[in-house]
Amino acid sequence: MTRGIGWYVHHQGAGHLHRARSVAAALPRPCTVIGTLAGFDTGGLDILDLPDDRPLGDGAFDGRDGAAERPEALHYAPLNHPGVRERAARIAAWAARTDPALLVVDVSVEVALLARLLSVPTVVVRLAGTRTDRPHLEAFRSASRILAPFPEALEGAATPGWVRAKTVYAGFLGAPAARATAPGEDxxxxxxxxxxxxxxxxxxxxxxxxxxxxxxxxxxxxxxxxxxxxxxxxxxxxxxxxxxxxxxxxxxxxxxxxxxxxxxxxxxxxxxxxxxxxxxxxxxxxxxxxxxxxxxxxxxxxxxxxxxxxxxxxxxxxxxxxxxxxGLGRPDAVAACAAAIERIARAMGQT
Incomplete structure (x- = not known):
């Protein structure tokens, strides 16, 4: 039996889900999209919907998620948040139930580290920008590989060499142009x-x-x-x-x-x-x-x-x-990304 792949998507903006949908359709194995998906179009996808983890209000935190108390390897770990607790429980239950070959994490340091604790190999998506803070670097260190959804030509100068070496530059993961239209004046x-x-x-x-x-x-x-x-x-x-x-x-x-x-x-x-x-x-x-x-x-x-x-x-x-x-675009970027994820899964000894 072919083991499936999970794809965690962040709920800020629609781009994370669009990436997952595009690449999942090209994967040679089943893919479950995981995240807080209310309000998004998930038609045709196998999903694991998660409770929202955004702040409940100022009174629920009382400073306990401040930098002085939060573990340095995490970005967001509020205390006494039922949504955060239930998210972790659902991801753990899904991993135990399905025995996934791989989890793509787009994006969350906490989910990447949770997957490592669950003994699930990860591909961690690395967005543009300077991500050299300790939580990002620990998530990258925990990953089997790192996936950059942009061409290498747009790489930032501050990115450490070991992070670059671990990165698959997938290029822009949007759909290729479906039509050739002469540009107008609009x-x-x-x-x-x-x-x-x-x-x-x-x-x-x-x-x-x-x-x-x-x-x-x-x-x-x-x-x-x-x-x-x-x-x-x-x-x-x-x-x-x-x-x-x-x-x-x-x-x-x-x-x-x-x-x-x-x-x-x-x-x-x-x-x-x-x-x-x-x-x-x-x-x-x-x-x-x-x-x-x-x-x-x-x-x-x-x-x-x-x-x-x-x-x-x-x-x-x-x-x-x-x-x-x-020239920065690749018409085959989505297919090439899916093939790279499949190679990573197989390199981890998964079938």
């Missing part, structure tokens, strides 16, 4: 689930500053106003879109943060990219954006630009060679 702005979204007033100011192009905005936007002075005619708000690819495929310019999903889309479709990195722990987006800028793959601006800055930024981004960011 500007497509994408906000993901993991951030704060856009503000209508800022988007309206940007659209007024570049009036010769239609602006299509995907994702959450706050603020209201339907009067012409509130929403110019060239600004189109589409809200959350299940499949952004048709918009991205026809875009003349893609605008958004440096999240893995959007950068993968930009690379898959070889889109001129104006990257507005959002604040994330460990400099995940800012360091990735800096690497893109260094390679000439994107124009980068920290945060949402002022209205008067938009014309020059759009002009600079339009001057990019789209082949540069396109």
């Amino acid at each position: 500007i497509v702005v994408v906000f993901g689930r993991g951030g704060d979204g856009g503000r209508l007033a800022d988007l309206a100011a940007a659209a007024r500053a570049v009036p010769g192009r239609d602006w299509h905005v995907l994702g959450p936007v706050t603020g209201t106003g339907d009067a012409p002075e509130d929403r110019p005619a060239n600004l189109h708000l589409h809200g959350w879109v299940a499949d952004p690819e048709p918009f991205v495929a026809g875009a003349g310019l893609l605008v958004g943060g440096a999240g893995d999903g959007l950068v993968a889309l930009a690379a898959a479709h070889a889109k001129r990219f104006l990257c507005l990195p959002e604040p994330r722990a460990y400099g995940e987006q800012t360091e990735k954006a800096a690497a893109l800028a260094r390679l000439g793959a994107a124009v980068v601006h920290p945060g949402w630009p002022a209205a008067e800055a938009w014309p020059a930024l759009v002009q600079s981004a339009r001057a990019l060679d789209p082949a540069t960011i396109g």
